[in-house]
Amino acid sequence: MLARLERFRLIAAGQAEVLVLIVDSDGLLVERRLRAGELTCPPCGAVLAPWGHGRPREVRGDLGARLFVRPRRSRCTACQVTHVLLPEVVWPRRMDAAEVIGSGLEIAALGLGHRQIGARLGLAEGTVRGWIRRFRHRSEAVRRYFTVALVALADDPVMPEAAASPLSDAVSVIAAAHRAAALKWPAMNTVSPWAFAGRAIGGRVLTCTSPTS
Template identity: 70%
Template sequence: MLLAELVVPRRMDAAEVIGAGLEIAALGMGHRSIAAVLGRADATVRGWIRRFKVRAEDVRRHFTVVLVAVADDPVMPDAEGTPLADAVAAVVAAHRAATTGWPGMLTVSRWEFAGRVLGGRLLTSPSIAS
């Protein structure tokens, strides 16, 4: 069964829920507040954020390459101030470029898109899927 874009391996939550938590973390909110907003355990959200921080620079680079590959005239995201926020901005920018080039992608959320691009490895490994 192919669910890479919907689920994150070894996680109980959908990529969309984890992505929402990462987007909120990119805004500077702490894991306890995010957990309350999403109705998840503090430790769960803290784990997502810690795991993503380990991968943030690789994710940022990977999605910057994706952005350049799919956009006719790529607009690079501004530096957001933290590696986590920069990585989230790169995912958002690459997804925006993909939906501009392929309107059918509008039915795929940015975190489902990220799951597809990374083969479901949003949080599982420090190396980007090839």
């Protein structure tokens, strides 16, 4: 309740808030759901309405591919908070696709350093180092979140064995939760574990709060 009152205070003061909402990568599906009133505001639960588009951005995909994204924007019909609808294949404030970052984190879980990972992925060492540092900082919170998700998704959940580091533990449980989700919903097999992870945790794989955009 206090958080909601603070949002109304910011709006009243003319400081419009913008949040990120991770959605399906199928833009046509998202548009249909948005116009049908099927998307709701996470803070207050009211219906989201169309509200233009975010700025176009280029995201680096796997094997050097370039993804051009222009996220849809929406606005809550009740609390007036604006949401950028970001497709699950990308994460907030990242120039690389979720699958690319996830591949780097999987390699890091095997014990390789950022220089080796950067060379394998063809990316700057500093970029990879930033991913790893942020994920290490978030690893325990991510591990807990996806452990709960695994228990909720699997009929007979099998917890991954303890790994060499908290980062590796977090990577393992994300993979296990994705497998459980794919068994429950076969269509999830077409979604990468890292797109699944980003959508499940609201884009907060590398950041602890919902970022602005």
